[in-house]
Amino acid sequence: YALTLRVNTNRVIVADWITIPVPELKRRLGTWFSDQQTWDGWNNTYTYWSVWRLALACARWDKRKNKY
Incomplete structure (x- = not known):
């Protein structure tokens, strides 16, 4: 099983849930x-x-901080 959680102001949100066998994963x-x-x-x-x-390839370059 895999569970992805996101945090919003005062709550936790289940963003994603998958159930597959480990060999398949x-x-x-x-x-x-x-x-x-x-x-x-x-x-x-x-x-x-x-x-x-x-x-990193999906990120945006921040000129002020000189990093992604």
Whole structure:
């Protein structure tokens, strides 16, 4: 089971809930990461990005703080 919670002013909200067997979850995560691979033409290999790097790609650069 997996549960995602969000906090709002004075309450907790269930944002997401999934129920799948662990082997199925592992297979799906492996498929998801293989879908995120990119071809590195300089080294003739595939590059796999971490969740942290993928999250940064979705962020906005803050010029005042000089960071994402």
